[in-house]
Amino acid sequence: MTGASQMKAAVVRRYGPPETISLRDVPIPSPATGEIRVRVYAATVNRTDTATLRGHPFFARAMTGILRPKMPTLGMDFAGVVDVLGDGVSGWRPGDRVFGLLPDQFGAHAEYFCIPADGAVSLIPAGLPFHEAVVGEGAWYANATTKRLRKDQSCLIFGASGAIGTAAVQLAKARGAEVTAVVGSRHLDLAKSIGADQVINYEEEDFVAVDKRFDLVFDAVGKTSWFACRPLIKTGATFAATDLGPYWSNILLGAWFKMTGSRRVGVPFPTDARGFLRDLADLMSKGSFCGVFDRSYALAEIVEAFRYVEKGQKTGIVVVKVR
Numbered sequence: 001m002t003g004a005s006q007m008k009a010a011v012v013r014r015y016g017p018p019e020t021i022s023l024r025d026v027p028i029p030s031p032a033t034g035e036i037r038v039r040v041y042a043a044t045v046n047r048t049d050t051a052t053l054r055g056h057p058f059f060a061r062a063m064t065g066i067l068r069p070k071m072p073t074l075g076m077d078f079a080g081v082v083d084v085l086g087d088g089v090s091g092w093r094p095g096d097r098v099f100g101l102l103p104d105q106f107g108a109h110a111e112y113f114c115i116p117a118d119g120a121v122s123l124i125p126a127g128l129p130f131h132e133a134v135v136g137e138g139a140w141y142a143n144a145t146t147k148r149l150r151k152d153q154s155c156l157i158f159g160a161s162g163a164i165g166t167a168a169v170q171l172a173k174a175r176g177a178e179v180t181a182v183v184g185s186r187h188l189d190l191a192k193s194i195g196a197d198q199v200i201n202y203e204e205e206d207f208v209a210v211d212k213r214f215d216l217v218f219d220a221v222g223k224t225s226w227f228a229c230r231p232l233i234k235t236g237a238t239f240a241a242t243d244l245g246p247y248w249s250n251i252l253l254g255a256w257f258k259m260t261g262s263r264r265v266g267v268p269f270p271t272d273a274r275g276f277l278r279d280l281a282d283l284m285s286k287g288s289f290c291g292v293f294d295r296s297y298a299l300a301e302i303v304e305a306f307r308y309v310e311k312g313q314k315t316g317i318v319v320v321k322v323r
């Protein structure tokens with residue numbers, strides 16, 4: 001902290017590379033009616049942050065600001081302590097240890113932010129350190145795709161080593177599905193350790209040649225396509241992806257198949273972040289879900305953190321230790 005009324009925040013004034021972020025002293029926000037103020041202990045730099053920093057894809061600027069970013073500070077995942085309650089807030093107490101998501105407003109790359117008391121915030125499971133509670137973003141996206149899996153169904157998760165992929169493996173297993181994970185050499189042990197039943201090394205084998213068909217094929221890293229994975233998909237089953245696909249194929253095929261009703265392809269968009277966080281906290285308390293962490297940076301090193309995450313090579317989650 002810099003003074004009684006000032007805090008450190010990573011400020012973004014225009015779309016661009018990581019160097020456009022600067023660490024500044026800004027006023028500590030005060031909670032409005034119905035809001036809580038959170039003192040941030042940990043945040044992440046994730047692919048939503050890096051895409052929003054660049055303003056890519058362009059259509060997403062309809063939400064984040066056409067010419068300039070509407071939000072002065074990024075950071076979607078947070079873990080911290082409830083600091084001050086706004087008027088009319090019930091259900092929270094100063095000192096509550098909380099984690100959550102800021103999908104619309106961002107702002108966790110700062111020492112404090114305010115959030116609606118009924119927003120995407122939940123209590124951290126007992127005993128979990130702040131820097132292990134920043135697990136929401138990847139899990140929320142993964143849940144959008146895996147939530148319809150049922151016991152005894154099977155899924156193949158391509159790119160099971162990123163934030164979304166590692167979460168998808170665990171959420172699919174928690175629903176009783178059988179999971180085949182496709183990862184590179186350096187992530188084979190990781191994929192087994194988080195519960196994958198079979199692991200394929202994409203650097204040594206053609207994963208499409210596996211003699212099996214699945215109820216769900218999920219491209220969790222945007223590096224394959226429906227066309228490549230077609231032989232793996234059971235009749236009537238789903239191909240889902242985190243990215244638009246080559247020539248926006250995941251969007252165009254999704255729309256076409258919706259009209260013809262012949263197949264299912266899509267880029268599922270997550271909803272109900274608050275409800276999901278409660279389910280996730282429950283899974284973490286039972287030991288059925290845990291974050292996979294790559295490395296951590298101090299808030300002062302935020303530019304470095306963005307540079308690293310932009311490479312698309314991280315393993316799971318990159319943490320920012322704010323306090």
Ligand SMILES: NC(=O)c1ccc[n+]([C@@H]2O[C@H](COP(=O)([O-])OP(=O)(O)OC[C@H]3O[C@@H](n4cnc5c(N)ncnc54)[C@H](OP(=O)(O)O)[C@@H]3O)[C@@H](O)[C@H]2O)c1
Nearest residue numbers: 047048051159161162163164184221222223242312313314
């Ligand atoms: N537009 C948005 O707002 C948005 C938001 C969230 C996520 N996404 C998309 O979701 C995807 C996943 O995000 P994430 O945070 O989970 O990713 P991430 O953590 O950056 O995942 C990267 C992982 O994928 C692996 N990988 C790289 N190339 C691969 C390949 N050809 N085949 C299989 N694995 C490969 C990397 O390990 P190895 O290289 O060692 O295999 C690394 O562990 C990204 O493509 C991102 O664009 C988009």
